[in-house]
Amino acid sequence: MTSSQAWKVPVRHVVTLCIGIILWSGSVDADGASWNYNISGYGSPAYWYMNYSNCGGVMQSPIDINTTIVLYDPWLPVFNITEYSKTDNVTMTLTNKGGHTAEVEFSGTPIYLREGGLPDVYKLVQFHFHWGAQDQRGSEHSIDGYHAPMELHLVHQQAHLENDAKFKEHPFAIAVFGFMFKISTEDNPNFEKLLQYFPKISTAGKTMNGTEIETFKVRDLLPSDEKLYFYRYSGSLTTPECYETVIWSLATQYITISERQINVFRSLYNENHDPLVDDFRPIQALNQRSILTNDIKFMVTAASFNSGQQWTFHKMTHFISFILVFYLFMLY
Numbered sequence: 001m002t003s004s005q006a007w008k009v010p011v012r013h014v015v016t017l018c019i020g021i022i023l024w025s026g027s028v029d030a031d032g033a034s035w036n037y038n039i040s041g042y043g044s045p046a047y048w049y050m051n052y053s054n055c056g057g058v059m060q061s062p063i064d065i066n067t068t069i070v071l072y073d074p075w076l077p078v079f080n081i082t083e084y085s086k087t088d089n090v091t092m093t094l095t096n097k098g099g100h101t102a103e104v105e106f107s108g109t110p111i112y113l114r115e116g117g118l119p120d121v122y123k124l125v126q127f128h129f130h131w132g133a134q135d136q137r138g139s140e141h142s143i144d145g146y147h148a149p150m151e152l153h154l155v156h157q158q159a160h161l162e163n164d165a166k167f168k169e170h171p172f173a174i175a176v177f178g179f180m181f182k183i184s185t186e187d188n189p190n191f192e193k194l195l196q197y198f199p200k201i202s203t204a205g206k207t208m209n210g211t212e213i214e215t216f217k218v219r220d221l222l223p224s225d226e227k228l229y230f231y232r233y234s235g236s237l238t239t240p241e242c243y244e245t246v247i248w249s250l251a252t253q254y255i256t257i258s259e260r261q262i263n264v265f266r267s268l269y270n271e272n273h274d275p276l277v278d279d280f281r282p283i284q285a286l287n288q289r290s291i292l293t294n295d296i297k298f299m300v301t302a303a304s305f306n307s308g309q310q311w312t313f314h315k316m317t318h319f320i321s322f323i324l325v326f327y328l329f330m331l332y
Contacts, residue, residue, distance in 0.1 A: 035240050037279050045281050048240055055242035060284035061235035062140035065250065065291060070231060076294040078227045079116035079177065084219035086111050095210030096201040099270025100239065101279055103128035104194070105210065111218070113156050113175060116249060117232065122156035122175040127218070131265045133277035139180050140238050140280045141250055148180035149262060152221070152255065173245040174237070177230070179222060184256035190220040191257060195264045203269045204276070223253040229295035238281045252295045
């Protein structure tokens with residue numbers, strides 16, 4: 001056997017291996033491991049735990065909000081979102097984030113979220129969206145099994161962890177205020193100040209550092225209600241690393257958006273120039289967690305439930321008394 005013949009098989013294997021590495025690296029995320037929102041296959045949500053062990057935890061997000069088991073908490077205050085109206089010296093940068101979402105990052109003067117039962121003051125870091133190719137899906141969370149066409153996440157970090165590179169690993173490090181959307185026949189004029197810049201982020205990777213946009217009040221994107229009620233539970237980030245350090249607050253009020261406007265989100269593309277749609281993680285098990293709410297409409301439900309319990313207990317007490325009396329009567 002000649003030396004050239006001896007090298008035929010190894011070279012072929014090396015070439016194959018190199019091609020495989022090149023193809024695989026095209027879907028590798030910035031932190032060195034692959035993940036996507038595909039329905040199946042390596043890198044899809046079902047396999048995230050293989051590269052990110054936290055994604056296989058017992059306090060994962062998103063979840064289904066089963067309103068029949070939601071507990072009304074009269075001592076859970078609403079948020080103080082006064083600073084959501086702050087614009088002076090606030091810089092907003094819009095990015096097609098890795099072909100996974102449309103994200104607005106904040107810099108300059110900090111914006112803080114206060115109260116709401118949080119253990120600290122939380123700084124607004126960014127907000128992003130999750131949406132579907134169709135109106136029947138898109139939100140990450142669901143309410144009694146119902147998915148909204150889109151969901152907004154306002155992501156905050158504990159203010160005192162601002163300079164900690166590993167802040168996401170700290171207990172209660174992150175607070176996310178989420179909002180579901182519903183389709184309206186009319187445009188939501190407050191979203192035009194954001195959507196007008198989407199042509200500049202049409203394809204992921206096209207503008208590596210995003211595009212700076214004119215600062216507007218974050219408050220304008222949210223429902224106009226004076227008080228914003230929410231569901232509260234402990235969970236995780238919905239993307240890798242899936243750290244279970246998130247205090248989730250999902251608003252009970254919805255944001256409206258028109259079909260035309262949500263189609264602007266659907267017009268974005270990932271790095272492979274595939275439509276950026278269906279960027280949501282499947283529902284995760286609730287396990288032993290509780291879901292609280294400060295929405296006063298649940299106060300009526302709770303009151304009815306409690307009165308029902310008292311009535312049942314009253315009946316049970318009489319029934320037990322009757323059995324005891326009957327038993328004693330039989331003895332004598």
